[in-house]
Amino acid sequence: MEEIIHFDQQLLLALNGSGSPVLDRFFMMVTCTGTWIPLLLLLLYIILKNRPWREALFFFIGMALVVLIADRFTSGFCKPTVHRFRPSHEPALEGLVDLVGDYRGGLYGFISSHAANTFGLWTFIALYLRRRGITFTVLLWACLSSYSRIYLGLHYPGDILCGALFGICDGILCLGIFLYACQRIGLPLRPQWPVAPTALGYNSNPEGIQSRDVRLFTVAFLITLLVMIILSFIPGLFV
Numbered sequence: 001m002e003e004i005i006h007f008d009q010q011l012l013l014a015l016n017g018s019g020s021p022v023l024d025r026f027f028m029m030v031t032c033t034g035t036w037i038p039l040l041l042l043l044l045y046i047i048l049k050n051r052p053w054r055e056a057l058f059f060f061i062g063m064a065l066v067v068l069i070a071d072r073f074t075s076g077f078c079k080p081t082v083h084r085f086r087p088s089h090e091p092a093l094e095g096l097v098d099l100v101g102d103y104r105g106g107l108y109g110f111i112s113s114h115a116a117n118t119f120g121l122w123t124f125i126a127l128y129l130r131r132r133g134i135t136f137t138v139l140l141w142a143c144l145s146s147y148s149r150i151y152l153g154l155h156y157p158g159d160i161l162c163g164a165l166f167g168i169c170d171g172i173l174c175l176g177i178f179l180y181a182c183q184r185i186g187l188p189l190r191p192q193w194p195v196a197p198t199a200l201g202y203n204s205n206p207e208g209i210q211s212r213d214v215r216l217f218t219v220a221f222l223i224t225l226l227v228m229i230i231l232s233f234i235p236g237l238f239v
Helices: 002-015 020-033 033-050 053-083 115-127 131-150 157-184 211-233
Strands: 194-200 200-205
Touching: 002 131, 002 157, 020 131, 020 211, 033 053, 033 131, 033 211, 053 115, 053 157, 115 131, 115 157, 131 157, 131 211
Parallel strands: none
Antiparallel strands: 194 200
16 A cells, blocks of 8 residues: 555656746646536537426536535545545655645545546537537546646645546436436437427437537537646746
């Protein structure tokens, strides 16, 4: 176990920080949940546009359940039970971990809530919608968000890995609950969806989501990244 902990610490030091104020500002924006709210709202709009309102409602509840379970398990159980210091609070790593604006987070970090939440949502969304563009876009978001925690010195790679694994299991569990609820009320399920009245019209796409909406979601994600990159070059902003 000591060898694993030592390896985890060394891997953290190899991946943490960069000494670049531009990257510091970028990853501070990436790690902030509020940065991604517009993209989440766009996804909710796409679901409402393409799926029956009852199915959309269950979908939103399923996403909320993923986050609730992930947050309660990571922050409500694991962190106060395991008591593993974040790298930013680890006495043995004092002065070795690059911190941004002396941001240290809470005292304990195992397992990562960010990783559990983002990978849980990715699993839930990807397995149900099964649209390649949305799947890869949300995966990139999950990876960026999770790595930002290592970059900022708030989590070890092991915290991220375990959080991601739990999130995947959480997403699968919530998807099962969601599909069961849809079956109980007689909603059409994959592999093909027939013509369906939605909150914003009709959708006859057998894949459930219009291709143009998949492209819209991907483009919106790339625009969000571009805006963050541009803002990162403004000195004194955020950090």
